[in-house]
Amino acid sequence: MDKISLDKEIILNAAEEVIRRFGPEKANITDVAKSLKVSHAALYRYYNGKTDLWNAVTERWLSNLHVYSKDILNEDTPADIKLFRLLEDFAEAKRRSSINDPEMFANYLKLAQSSMDVIEKSIQDGINSIKDVIEQGIEEGIFFVEFPKQAAVAVYHATSAFIHPNSFEAVDRKQNIESVVNLLIRGLKNPNK
Template sequence: MDKISLDKETILNATEEIIRRFGPDKANITDVAKLLKVSHAAIYRYYNGKTDLWNAVTERWLTRLHAPSNNILKEDSPADVKLSNLLESFVEAKHNSAINDPEMFANYIKLAQRSMEVIKNGIEEGINSIEKVIVQGITEGIFFTESPYQEARSVYLATSVFIHPNTFEDPDRKQNIESVINLLIKGLKNSNK
């Protein structure tokens, strides 16, 4: 492969393929370089080692996972409807990933455990998205709170239980998600706080 055609996206695609093939524990930069037919030094021009590259793969996965949520933020709908859609999108994203690509999902769970800064950024992004919808709801007169960020953090924490793989097989999962989301939205609508 030409050095000209080597870029971060190409490296990330190859890294995903190597991780899929060998798993995150056994895969390494040399494997990625071999797949791309470049020296491992060429990879180091773009990433400062395995941790940096694996973090970039994890970050890209989270970005893909949250893409539908970003579209929900652009919807022209009342804040309570938008918040319900956003929360359902958050909790279903990983569930769908686990169903549609279980091998990569398992690999990403391992990667995520090592990429705590990337995960913290992803959580903060989720909280900020919820906060935007809560602020919209305050403006619309639907939600009542003096601390949109703190409420958003609480909403995120309350629904985060449903992103854990242990909940994926629960036959009542969908009903439980809806119940929690409805309860949270009722709480935000309560003007007697």
């Protein structure tokens, strides 16, 4: 590959493929450089080493993981229905990835243990999405809370157990998700409606 055509997106694609091929424990920046037919030094013009590159791969993976959530946020539906669907998608997105893309999910888990910056950004994005729906619900007269951000943090934490890998194989997982989400939505609803 000609060095002139090298850019961050091409490097991210190659790194993702290397992680999928070798797994997050064995993959390294030299493998990425070899797959692109460049020196590993060429990659340092774009990323400050393996950690920086792996963080960028995981950040993009998390963003792609929640594409459906972004579609839900743009739907023209009442806030209670939107919040139910959003929380259900948050719970299922990582479980689906653990099944359909196990190497990238393993990379995410590895990163979660060593670098919280990307993970924290993803958490804040999730909380902000929930806050936006709660604010929509307040405007619609469906939800009644004084502090939407605080409520969003509480809702996120109440449902975060379902994004943990230990919950993925639970026999009553779907029922538990629905029960918790319905309880949270009832707690947010305006009692006068």
